[in-house]
Structures are given as structure tokens and as C-alpha cells.
Amino acid sequence: MFTKDTIVINEGASVTAQIEADTIVISGRVEGNLFARRRVIMHPPAIFKGTVTSPSLRIDEGVVFEARPTCLSLRQRTLSIRNSP
Structure with a gap:
């Protein structure tokens, strides 16, 4: 799927x-x-499995997220998501 x-x-x-x-x-x-x-925005009850490449990623509480996110910036940094208690 593609759109501008x-x-x-x-x-x-x-x-x-x-x-x-x-x-x-x-x-x-x-x-x-x-x-x-x-940006990518995920609201519950979203379920996502795959990869995400975006300069901005928002995942609301209650979303099932199984992915490898990559944050694009001028230096192509990788975003690490940590599980919070």
C-alpha cells in the first residue's frame, strides 16, 4: 500500500x-x-507484527507490538524500546 x-x-x-x-x-x-x-501512531486495540521505519513512533498503552523499530534521523539512529514495569 502506498500514499503520499x-x-x-x-x-x-x-x-x-x-x-x-x-x-x-x-x-x-x-x-x-x-x-x-x-510518523506512525498505534492506538488500542491495535496488534502489530513486523518492522517500523519512521522518524516518530507513538504506541499507546494496550497495543500489542511485536516489531523492530528504526528511527530515521539525519544520522540514521536506531530507536530502542524498553519494556516498562
Whole structure:
């Protein structure tokens, strides 16, 4: 899936795909690779499995997230997510 705008995956939707967009908003189930030029936002009850490449990643409490995120910056830094207690 590709757009220069925003892609929204609503609650109840299930998508298996590579997604490339300016902004990606997920509330449903997604499996695949995400490439966002601006940001990725995940709201519960989202379930995500795959990879995320984006300069900004927001994961709200209650989201199931099984992925390897990469934060793009001028220096191509890698973002590490730690589990909080």
C-alpha cells in the first residue's frame, strides 16, 4: 500500500502488507513492514507484527507490538524500546 498522505487502519480491520505513507495510524491488526515519512501512531486495540521505519513512533498503552523499530534521523539512529514495569 502506498500514499503520499495518511493511511488509517481502523479497529476490526486486518491487513498484511508493506505500507508506505506520510503518516500511518493503526487501531486494527497489521502484519508487515511500515515506512512512514512523518510518523506512525498505534492506538488500542491495535496488534502489530513486523518492522517500523519512521522518524516518530507513538504506541499507546494496550497495543500489542511485536516489531523492530528504526528511527530515521539525519544520522540514521536506531530507536530502542524498553519494556516498562
